[in-house]
Amino acid sequence: MTASDTRPDGIPLPGRPGIRPRDRRIVQAIALVCATAAMLAIPWADETGTVRKFLKPPEKVTTVPEGQIGELAGAQWKVFDRKVAEPLGGKGQGDIVELRLAVAVRPSDAAAAKAVGSYGLQYRLHDDDGHAWFASGVRTTEPKAGVALRITVKGTVPRAKADALELRIQAPKETRKPEDPLASLRFAR
Amino acid sequence: MNARQVLLRGGAGVGGTVLLAGAMWLHSVRPEIRAAELDPIRTGGTIGEQVATRDFSVRVDGVVAARSLAPGFSLGRKPPVGTDGVYLVVRLSATAAREPLQLRSADLETPGGYTFHADPRTSDVSVNQPTFQPMIWTSTKLVFELPKDRVEGARLVVGTGGLLPQLSSAADIDLGLGKDRAAELLQKAPERYQVKADGS
Numbered sequence: 001m002t003a004s005d006t007r008p009d010g011i012p013l014p015g016r017p018g019i020r021p022r023d024r025r026i027v028q029a030i031a032l033v034c035a036t037a038a039m040l041a042i043p044w045a046d047e048t049g050t051v052r053k054f055l056k057p058p059e060k061v062t063t064v065p066e067g068q069i070g071e072l073a074g075a076q077w078k079v080f081d082r083k084v085a086e087p088l089g090g091k092g093q094g095d096i097v098e099l100r101l102a103v104a105v106r107p108s109d110a111a112a113a114k115a116v117g118s119y120g121l122q123y124r125l126h127d128d129d130g131h132a133w134f135a136s137g138v139r140t141t142e143p144k145a146g147v148a149l150r151i152t153v154k155g156t157v158p159r160a161k162a163d164a165l166e167l168r169i170q171a172p173k174e175t176r177k178p179e180d181p182l183a184s185l186r187f188a189r
Numbered sequence: 190m191n192a193r194q195v196l197l198r199g200g201a202g203v204g205g206t207v208l209l210a211g212a213m214w215l216h217s218v219r220p221e222i223r224a225a226e227l228d229p230i231r232t233g234g235t236i237g238e239q240v241a242t243r244d245f246s247v248r249v250d251g252v253v254a255a256r257s258l259a260p261g262f263s264l265g266r267k268p269p270v271g272t273d274g275v276y277l278v279v280r281l282s283a284t285a286a287r288e289p290l291q292l293r294s295a296d297l298e299t300p301g302g303y304t305f306h307a308d309p310r311t312s313d314v315s316v317n318q319p320t321f322q323p324m325i326w327t328s329t330k331l332v333f334e335l336p337k338d339r340v341e342g343a344r345l346v347v348g349t350g351g352l353l354p355q356l357s358s359a360a361d362i363d364l365g366l367g368k369d370r371a372a373e374l375l376q377k378a379p380e381r382y383q384v385k386a387d388g389s
Binding site: 130132157 | 322
């Protein structure tokens with residue numbers, strides 16, 4: 001029996017250059033581990049990216065006391081009046097009221113003016129127990145850069161909650177950069 | 190090549206084939222979830238009872254049968270919207286638990302495994318479904334068209350549904366339509382029922 005038959009580990013064969021069999025097996029093992037890890041990690045990362053597109057984006061809420069000025073979507077916002085009125089068409093529904101908040105807003109530039117006039121701007125009224133009510137914003141003029149305008153935010157809410165509700169304004173989704181959270185402004189009471 | 194080498198290489202070939210087949214099988218394995226496991230989570234109840242789910246509360250206030258439906262406001266006198274079967278109009282009130290929502294799915298499940306979606310065949314007699322808000326009870330109506338022999342034993346299933354109904358909330362309400370009650374409803378079913386009229 002010759003050395004070419006037995007091929008003992010660690011002894012290079014005469015006249016056959018290259019790495020030794022043991023080293024070759026180590027390299028093969030490392031390559032196998034790397035390939036297995038890549039086979040698991042690449043589809044995982046791919047699926048994660050796909051799923052994330054359809055998830056609700058994270059939200060960054062900036063809180064200012066009601067009556068103070070807050071910044072959102074490049075504009076300055078301030079709640080300067082608050083009224084409770086009977087809802088339109090309310091037929092004896094004494095347990096609900098219409099909450100009207102007068103909000104002053106001044107866009108700083110043209111992009112902010114476009115955001116303030118966007119349909120994607122969302123108004124919601126929140127209480128401390130995790131409830132939320134829809135509200136709509138009504139303005140009489142088109143937003144212009146550097147010019148303050150008034151927006152009346154109206155929402156139909158339970159009478160018992162009307163005095164305690166806080167206004168939250170969510171910036172239009174179009175103003176969010178892909179990696180950034182969605183900005184919201186909360187007026188705390 | 191001696192017998193030992195043949196055995197060694199043959200064994201390596203068989204082992205490699207088995208490993209390759211195993212890798213292909215592993216690659217084809219996917220998390221398996223049976224369709225019914227992600228169905229909306231139902232909360233049961235009966236007519237007149239307040240049924241509270243995770244996302245909303247609903248109460249069925251009444252059920253009416255009609256032979257035909259009167260079209261809504263129109264300048265000309267349009268003919269009523271008839272049917273070979275019967276219209277079942279379900280009056281209900283609902284409120285959201287936390288956030289504003291709509292009840293996007295409404296089905297009538299009848300014995301025999303038949304399911305009927307809400308919504309009549311023309312928009313003239315359909316009711317725009319409202320947005321339900323927390324702590325505010327809002328009334329609406331659901332209109333179903335179904336064969337007369339399917340009224341008995343019908344159950345209403347309403348939920349937040351929509352495009353992604355997986356594990357959403359749903360209420361499964363027994364409408365109390367026993368044999369006698371179903372027969373009474375069909376017997377008293379009016380023509381030109383006004384779906385959009387209040388209090389009917």
